[in-house]
Amino acid sequence: MTHISFEELIKEMRKIKEENAKLQVLAYTDKMTGVFNRTFFEKWIEENNSQENYPLLITSLDLNNLKKINDTFGHKLGDEYIKGAANILKQVFGLESVICRIGGDEFVIITPNIGPRSAHSLHKELQRYNETVKISNGCVISYSFGSIYSEHWIDVNDLIKRSDAAMYHMKEEVHKKCARGE
Numbered sequence: 001m002t003h004i005s006f007e008e009l010i011k012e013m014r015k016i017k018e019e020n021a022k023l024q025v026l027a028y029t030d031k032m033t034g035v036f037n038r039t040f041f042e043k044w045i046e047e048n049n050s051q052e053n054y055p056l057l058i059t060s061l062d063l064n065n066l067k068k069i070n071d072t073f074g075h076k077l078g079d080e081y082i083k084g085a086a087n088i089l090k091q092v093f094g095l096e097s098v099i100c101r102i103g104g105d106e107f108v109i110i111t112p113n114i115g116p117r118s119a120h121s122l123h124k125e126l127q128r129y130n131e132t133v134k135i136s137n138g139c140v141i142s143y144s145f146g147s148i149y150s151e152h153w154i155d156v157n158d159l160i161k162r163s164d165a166a167m168y169h170m171k172e173e174v175h176k177k178c179a180r181g182e
Contacts, residue, residue, distance in 0.1 A: 030101040032079060033086035041100035041108060045160075051153040053112035057097075057119040058149075058156070059126070060163040061089070063105035064142040064174055073137060080135045085143060088133060092125045108160065119149045144171035 004012075028040035036044075063085055070078035082105065089099050089107060097111040111122065126145060133141045146166025148159050 030086075033083055033101050035086050035089065035099040035101050035107070037100065038102040041098075041102050044098055044100075044110065045156050048112070049156045054153050055114055055116070055119070055149065055151040056156070056159065057109075057111040057114050057122065057147060058159045058163040059093075059109040059111070059122075059145055059147040060160065060167040061085075061107040061109070061126075061143050061145040062167055062171060064144060064171070065139075066105040069139060073139070077135065077137055077139070081139065081141060084133060084135050084141045088126075088129045088141065092122060092129060097122075108163075110156075114149075116149065116151070119147070123147045142174075144168075144174055146170060 028036055028043070030037040063081065066078055066081060069081050082101075085107070086099070086101065089109060093099055093109050093111065096114070097109050100108050100110070102108050111119070114122075126147075129141075130145075131140050131142045135141065144167050146163045146169065148163040148166065150159055
């Protein structure tokens with residue numbers, strides 16, 4: 001039987017705690033972009049769907065042309081396109097928001113406890129970056145997004161549905177412009 005000292009036990013417990021913290025980061029982080037993943041997004045909604053996070057801004061964002069970029073230039077450049085978009089989101093929303101990649105080219109950004117002016121500023125800043133940042137081959141990062149702001153508690157899932165609808169409306173407008181050759 002091996003005996004272990006109290007100090008060694010404490011040291012081992014700290015090591016296990018550090019390893020668990022590392023595993024939790026891995027479990028909740030999108031490896032490619034460094035933002036939170038869908039698992040964290042769902043956990044956040046489950047744990048934070050309450051009045052204390054209001055006023056609240058929800059932004060749904062979908063990258064335009066990712067399939068075309070993957071098909072034309074390859075998935076390596078497609079990955080660069082996704083990373084570039086995530087970097088824009090980090091720059092615009094910063095540490096105050098919960099930025100989540102919930103699908104291949106889909107992101108949701110949750111900004112709790114934000115005032116209307118700040119919410120409007122974030123929306124405008126996100127618009128300003130759209131179609132201005134290029135990746136290595138010269139492709140411009142383009143996205144469609146919708147933002148919903150609420151000062152009073154509404155189920156977060158309803159707000160997400162509304163921000164998704166606003167995003168899809170913008171995406172539809174982009175497709176119409178492309179069809180007209182604009």
